[in-house]
Amino acid sequence: MSSSRRPLRASAAVELVSLAVLLVNMTTVDIQAVAAMTGPVHGCAWLFSIFAALRDPHGSRRTTVVAAIPGVGGMLALRRLNRAGPAAPSRDGDTVVRVRLSGRRSGAR
Template structure:
């Protein structure tokens, strides 16, 4: 395998985007419908990022620990795993 899984590459940006929408909603819009729709989406993306990073990282516990940070953690774990795959074995 030469790069992180497609699941992690897809859900990490989705988690970050959903958190941004939630924060904008809380600070500006205050719409219950947005919170009701995006909240569960963010929660699912957050859990999928953690699970995918844990599966992908193997013995590298740093990538798994980074994935637990809400919002940006998935992107940080993705970057850590991408640099690991870029290094020669």
């Protein structure tokens, strides 16, 4: 399945999983190395989710604001975008759009 929302889908999943790792680490063993490694990954995924939601052709300001919610914003924005409409065709040529041209000649009315 190829779509223009694949980066948002991936970053939303990384954002959610990294938040879960951070919370489990904080509530159990609280290893600083895990937090130091997972924290920046979570932050980058969060920022990437915001920009991916911002660039989506069906996105709105509200979708971008929803994407800015830490931890779950990427998933919520993806849900809003899936309700808004289908993803734009990917650049790898999987989806072909055909345009039907009218049969009129340039001078005909």
